[in-house]
Amino acid sequence: MADHDERDVLAAGLSGALTPFGHRLMARVYYADTDFSGVVYHARYLEFFERGRSDFLRLAGVHHTELHDGKHGEKIVWVVRRMEIDFRGSARIDDVLTIDTRTDDISGARIYMAQQLKRGDEVLVEARVEAAIVGENGRPRRFPKEWIAAFMPGRCDRARSSRIGSCDNR
Amino acid sequence: MADHDERDVLAAGLSGALTPFGHRLMARVYYADTDFSGVVYHARYLEFFERGRSDFLRLAGVHHTELHDGKHGEKIVWVVRRMEIDFRGSARIDDVLTIDTRTDDISGARIYMAQQLKRGDEVLVEARVEAAIVGENGRPRRFPKEWIAAFMPGRCDRARSSRIGSCDNR
Amino acid sequence: MADHDERDVLAAGLSGALTPFGHRLMARVYYADTDFSGVVYHARYLEFFERGRSDFLRLAGVHHTELHDGKHGEKIVWVVRRMEIDFRGSARIDDVLTIDTRTDDISGARIYMAQQLKRGDEVLVEARVEAAIVGENGRPRRFPKEWIAAFMPGRCDRARSSRIGSCDNR
Amino acid sequence: MADHDERDVLAAGLSGALTPFGHRLMARVYYADTDFSGVVYHARYLEFFERGRSDFLRLAGVHHTELHDGKHGEKIVWVVRRMEIDFRGSARIDDVLTIDTRTDDISGARIYMAQQLKRGDEVLVEARVEAAIVGENGRPRRFPKEWIAAFMPGRCDRARSSRIGSCDNR
Numbered sequence: 001m002a003d004h005d006e007r008d009v010l011a012a013g014l015s016g017a018l019t020p021f022g023h024r025l026m027a028r029v030y031y032a033d034t035d036f037s038g039v040v041y042h043a044r045y046l047e048f049f050e051r052g053r054s055d056f057l058r059l060a061g062v063h064h065t066e067l068h069d070g071k072h073g074e075k076i077v078w079v080v081r082r083m084e085i086d087f088r089g090s091a092r093i094d095d096v097l098t099i100d101t102r103t104d105d106i107s108g109a110r111i112y113m114a115q116q117l118k119r120g121d122e123v124l125v126e127a128r129v130e131a132a133i134v135g136e137n138g139r140p141r142r143f144p145k146e147w148i149a150a151f152m153p154g155r156c157d158r159a160r161s162s163r164i165g166s167c168d169n170r
Numbered sequence: 171m172a173d174h175d176e177r178d179v180l181a182a183g184l185s186g187a188l189t190p191f192g193h194r195l196m197a198r199v200y201y202a203d204t205d206f207s208g209v210v211y212h213a214r215y216l217e218f219f220e221r222g223r224s225d226f227l228r229l230a231g232v233h234h235t236e237l238h239d240g241k242h243g244e245k246i247v248w249v250v251r252r253m254e255i256d257f258r259g260s261a262r263i264d265d266v267l268t269i270d271t272r273t274d275d276i277s278g279a280r281i282y283m284a285q286q287l288k289r290g291d292e293v294l295v296e297a298r299v300e301a302a303i304v305g306e307n308g309r310p311r312r313f314p315k316e317w318i319a320a321f322m323p324g325r326c327d328r329a330r331s332s333r334i335g336s337c338d339n340r
Numbered sequence: 341m342a343d344h345d346e347r348d349v350l351a352a353g354l355s356g357a358l359t360p361f362g363h364r365l366m367a368r369v370y371y372a373d374t375d376f377s378g379v380v381y382h383a384r385y386l387e388f389f390e391r392g393r394s395d396f397l398r399l400a401g402v403h404h405t406e407l408h409d410g411k412h413g414e415k416i417v418w419v420v421r422r423m424e425i426d427f428r429g430s431a432r433i434d435d436v437l438t439i440d441t442r443t444d445d446i447s448g449a450r451i452y453m454a455q456q457l458k459r460g461d462e463v464l465v466e467a468r469v470e471a472a473i474v475g476e477n478g479r480p481r482r483f484p485k486e487w488i489a490a491f492m493p494g495r496c497d498r499a500r501s502s503r504i505g506s507c508d509n510r
Numbered sequence: 511m512a513d514h515d516e517r518d519v520l521a522a523g524l525s526g527a528l529t530p531f532g533h534r535l536m537a538r539v540y541y542a543d544t545d546f547s548g549v550v551y552h553a554r555y556l557e558f559f560e561r562g563r564s565d566f567l568r569l570a571g572v573h574h575t576e577l578h579d580g581k582h583g584e585k586i587v588w589v590v591r592r593m594e595i596d597f598r599g600s601a602r603i604d605d606v607l608t609i610d611t612r613t614d615d616i617s618g619a620r621i622y623m624a625q626q627l628k629r630g631d632e633v634l635v636e637a638r639v640e641a642a643i644v645g646e647n648g649r650p651r652r653f654p655k656e657w658i659a660a661f662m663p664g665r666c667d668r669a670r671s672s673r674i675g676s677c678d679n680r
Contacts, residue, residue, distance in 0.1 A: 011351055016350060035546065382556065
């Protein structure tokens with residue numbers, strides 16, 4: 001196998017994929033994720049969810065490095081404001097997990113996402129996440145219009161069909 | 171300073187202290203807790219909260235090792251079922267944090283705890299935690315009556331004063 | 341895209357790939373891996389290395405769950421005995437890393453592995469790892485002969501060509 | 511107990527203590543530190559070691575925040591360059607650990623530290639750490655002379671007694 005092809009295969013699923021509902025990522029459970037009770041440590045599920053949100057952003061064209069480097073006018077970071085997490089089942093070492101992320105709503109300076117962590121079809125953990133972007137002074141920033149189109153394609157489809165038209169620049 | 175005394179001072183606050191409302195622990199923010207945005211990574215707050223709950227248990231006389239070794243009849247582990255977390259502010263490297271934990275309710279096989287992570291008097295993160303204890307088969311177990319007295323002293327005081335008397339074995 | 345195909349792509353590189361030298365895995369840097377200095381926290385590189393070793397094992401046919409469930413006679417876990425780590429450069433948020441793992445030697449109850457973490461062709465971190473497998477009593481166990489063939493294919497090739505023949509069961 | 515006194519007790523051992531050999535810190539093992547094999551995850555020992563080094567710095571008068579805020583002329587961060595770690599034994603949930611840190615040598619822009627993690631008198635993990643301080647451009651910076659006195663008191667004692675006198679500003 002040529003080096004280039006090999007790299008392609010190895011990196012194929014690295015950022016997950018955009019889906020009709022939002023974004024899907026697959027990830028493995030390693031030693032580092034587990035605790036002595038035998039299953040994944042509860043706070044580590046939040047890291048899997050962060051990966052899902054970060055890769056959703058990435059595939060939607062938003063990069064942490066660019067945000068951080070001020071490509072959007074000033075240094076911007078994402079901040080999680082609130083999470084509701086239901087731990088329904090437990091993931092174990094060697095498990096392959098699916099992390100599904102969708103945007104429920106974007107309202108001014110807040111984005112509301114729903115995430116599911118599954119093993120096969122079994123939902124193990126569910127999270128509702130309220131996040132924001134903040135500038136260097138810690139003040140929240142409004143989401144650029146093109147991000148709304150990127151994170152909530154459905155809203156724009158609906159908006160267009162009802163001629164509300166706030167997603168024209170899609 | 172004699173070795174014994176030194177150890178006493180170094181270990182003085184290690185498990186925090188029982189308080190009228192429940193339990194208080196102090197902890198430091200290190201490199202490991204932070205992320206590149208400059209503040210504590212959101213999932214690491216859950217580790218601080220776990221420390222608070224674990225030490226509350228410890229001072230109330232409940233040890234993970236004993237639970238795990240089956241001292242209570244079978245191997246028992248704590249499981250977090252649900253968390254609601256409000257991230258109001260950000261902790262930074264070198265910060266000294268206070269983690270306050272109290273029990274809001276115990277109902278059959280569920281315990282409801284409220285936790286605050288503060289820097290000085292400023293509340294940075296608040297969490298509501300629903301936890302359970304499960305046996306080896308993964309089935310929830312009822313909380314022993316003496317634990318209710320240990321985790322919710324207030325309830326027993328109220329119970330006694332109204333002669334309901336379900337906390338007599340305190 | 342059919343669901344089955346999509347899953348194949350998403351999971352394609354999940355366990356990395358066996359290579360002539362051993363094993364290669366690619367992984368992404370997320371918020372959780374970084375610290376406030378702006379780059380990956382030094383201890384998190386060890387998690388990337390663990391993923392590399394775990395997936396090398398996996399593709400070589402050795403599963404943590406099976407080891408843990410006693411498929412090999414008793415409950416077995418991997419233990420890292422010694423690490424030498426050179427931190428030459430720093431990985432950053434959003435970086436795609438390559439983790440290369442090879443076995444340098446297997447001797448009785450010890451396995452010696454060399455690992456490199458790279459961004460593109462630049463070696464950021466190098467590690468030499470001495471590991472062992474231990475049984476339930478904590479006592480080291482000898483590596484099964486078929487594992488030697490799986491982890492050190494080169495040695496068996498050399499052994500066969502020189503008719504030493506300790507790798508016949510490959 | 512008055513609030514002020516309580517805070518004193520809770521925070522008493524928080525930063526450990528300077529010792530004749532360097533620095534000692536005590537810390538507890540929580541769920542978050544363990545993995546499914548039942549003991550502390552190997553990479554988490556590095557977090558305990560970082561706490562020891564950070565608090566040694568703190569008590570020696572060097573604060574990450576001040577370094578980061580450019581109090582010393584430019585933004586400075588600590589970087590670990592190399593670690594050799596021997597994992598001799600395993601720490602378990604609820605264990606109280608002692609982390610001993612001493613400076614072996616300071617040479618230009620490098621500091622060499624030796625660390626031990628113990629449970630009671632039993633040494634579980636030993637580490638040799640080579641670290642450096644780097645400025646904003648990533649270039650190593652020489653250690654200020656007063657830091658040498660702070661981190662290697664012994665060297666200055668020896669220096670003074672032999673009238674070499676490079677530690678006069680202590």
